[in-house]
Amino acid sequence: MLYFVGLKIEEVYFMKVLITGGSGLIGSRITELLLAKNIKVVHLTRALNSKFGIKTFKWDWEKKEIDERCFEGVTDIIHLAGAGIADKPWTMARKHEIIQSRVFSANLIFEKVQKLGVKLNSYISASGIGYYGAVDSTNIYTEKDDSYNDFIAKSCVYWERSADQFESITRVVKLRTGVVLAKDKGALPKISKTIKLGIGSPIGTGKQAFPWIHIDDIANLYLEVLFNTEYKGVYNAVAPSQIDNASLTIAIAKVLKKKLFLPNVPAFVLKFIYGELADLILNGGMVSPEKLQNKGFKFKFNTIEEALVDIYQK
Ligand SMILES: NC(=O)c1ccc[n+]([C@@H]2O[C@H](COP(=O)([O-])OP(=O)(O)OC[C@H]3O[C@@H](n4cnc5c(N)ncnc54)[C@H](OP(=O)(O)O)[C@@H]3O)[C@@H](O)[C@H]2O)c1
Known part of the structure; x- marks a missing residue:
């Protein structure tokens, strides 16, 4: 991994990274990796307790309140905060949030x-x-593709535009992230739960793509783009091997040594339970990480089998 490319050693020494949503799945791992490199980290959070023993500062974006001391000496900002996309049904209020x-x-x-x-x-x-939607399951989406026009794609467009405004003052990187796989948080425990109970099966046709990335790869990638000033603009953050929902289900069952015997969960059942949110699970296009790889980023986990063995058997 190319750390410190483009940065002088004293710039690394004085580095202080402010992370929003640093208490979450990705932010926690990034924090651990930065602290292990003796880099100063502070969090902007809605609740002040930190499991890392670092300084945390409170904010409330709804009230436009922020503890301004959080910016003291800060050289870099990683913006991860956001209401969980798949945590609750997409009512109008939740969509706004x-x-x-x-x-x-x-x-x-x-x-x-x-x-x-x-x-x-x-x-x-x-x-x-989600920026790309999943209109064409035969297409492999690259950063040159246009955004789609459903709710989640529009959210990504607004999210990225809000990052673009920082271009007037600094280097900006946006990571279009696939489903992050980790043992205890995020999508994987939810998917694995039914398989562990012996009632797991693929969803819908099972042919929808499932772009994913291992938690260590996404966290390492944040460090890579932080230290390597050659990264600018937008990158797809997904593992190189493309899989669909059925192969994911089979791979999880294999690693967990469980049998799959039930038929696929029909799409209408999911739509009935989750409404519009079901589209996230029922649709999925393939996404290319080639731009990242051409920059020299090396994934530690290239295949789903490698990722799942690391997560469940180590
Ligand atoms: N995990 C994935 O599979 C994945 C995939 C693609 C994109 N992403 C995006 O990457 C970012 C980080 O992902 P993650 O998995 O680490 O998310 P996460 O575990 O849900 O953590 C997000 C953090 O955002 C803060 N937050 C939650 N609701 C908020 C709200 N209403 N207002 C302000 N802050 C709020 C929380 O921090 P505090 O409680 O400390 O305030 C929370 O710990 C998210 O924006 C997510 O959408 C994640």
Whole structure:
């Protein structure tokens, strides 16, 4: 991994990274990796307790409140905060929260960074592969493809635009992230639960693509784009091997040594239970990480089998 490319050693020494949503799945792993490199980390959070023993500062994007001390000495910002996309049904209020918790929060940071004259080396924002929608299951989406026009794609567009405003003051990187696989948080425990109970099966046709990335790869990627100033703009953050929902289900069952015997869960059942949110699970297009790989990023987990063995058997 190419750490510190483009940065002088003293710039790394004085580095202080502010992470929003740092208490979550991705932010926790990034925090651990940065602290292991003796890099200073602070979190912006809605609740002040931190499991890392680092300084945390409170904010409330709805009230436009932020503890301005969080910016003292900060050189880089990683923006991960946002209401969970698949945590609750997509009512109109929840849809607003999903967008606003990402966009209004970024706008608030931008306002404060400008007001306080914070000198940033980078602003790195999460985004999602939902940007592409899944209209064409034969297409492999690259960063050159246009966004789709459903709710989740529009959310990603607004989210990325809120990051783009930082281009006037610093280097901006946006990571269109696939489903992050980890043992205890995120989508995998939910998918594995039914398989562990012996009632798992593929969803819908099972042919919808499932772009994924191992938690260690996404966290390492954040560090890579933080340290390597050659990264600018948008990158798809998905593992190189493309799989569909059925292959994922079979791979999980194999690693967990469980049998699959039930037929696929019909799409209408999911739509009945989850409404519009079911589209996230029933649709999925293939996404290419080639731009990242051409930059030199090396994935530790290239295949789903490697990732699942690491997650469940180590
Ligand atoms: N995990 C994935 O599979 C995946 C895939 C694609 C994109 N992403 C995106 O990457 C980012 C980080 O993902 P993650 O998996 O680490 O998410 P996560 O575990 O849900 O953590 C997100 C953090 O955001 C903060 N947050 C939650 N609701 C909020 C709200 N209404 N307003 C402001 N802050 C709120 C929370 O931090 P505090 O409680 O400390 O405030 C939470 O810990 C998210 O924006 C997510 O959409 C994730």
